[in-house]
Amino acid sequence: MSEKNPIRVFVTHTFQQHDDYLRVFEFLESVDRFFYLNCSKPENMPETGGLESIKDELIRQIKECEAVIVLASLYLEQKDLTRYQIDVAEANDKPVIAIRPFGGVAETPKDLTERADANIEWNEREMVDALKKHARLEDTSRWETIEFTLE
DSSP, X not given: OBTTBOEEEEEOOSSSOOHHHHXXXXXXXXXXXXXXXXXXXXXXXXXXXXXXXXXXXXXXXXXXXXXXXXXXXXHHHSHHHHHHHHHHHHHTTOOEEEEOOGGGSSOOOHHHHHHOSEXXXXXXXXXXXXXXXXXXXXXXXXXXXXXOOOO
């Protein structure tokens, strides 16, 4: 993964910019030397064609990505459309990464955790590691470094 070869990411949406949707990109932007391309386009709401046009647009967006991030909070609010996005991801062999509701106010629904390849917390390191591991099959094992001062 480099600036010339960013990880292509799709974040579940309902053609609106949900708070958690925007928050994902705030977290990813805060990571040095991590390059991604946002394949999700909530602004591309089809103006005609109803639900079929919406589904076709979601398929187009998901097919471009390497991994799908599912917002558990959106899953709780718009289960049918979010579940459809997971179905499309699975049908196209895209890994599914679920992020629990922000703030720890609720748990990730069990049916979502069972379908996800990874279930993570709101933590930029976990997000990046999950994307690298599932989208690019990169080893993401890291060691924590703790510095002690001697007095």
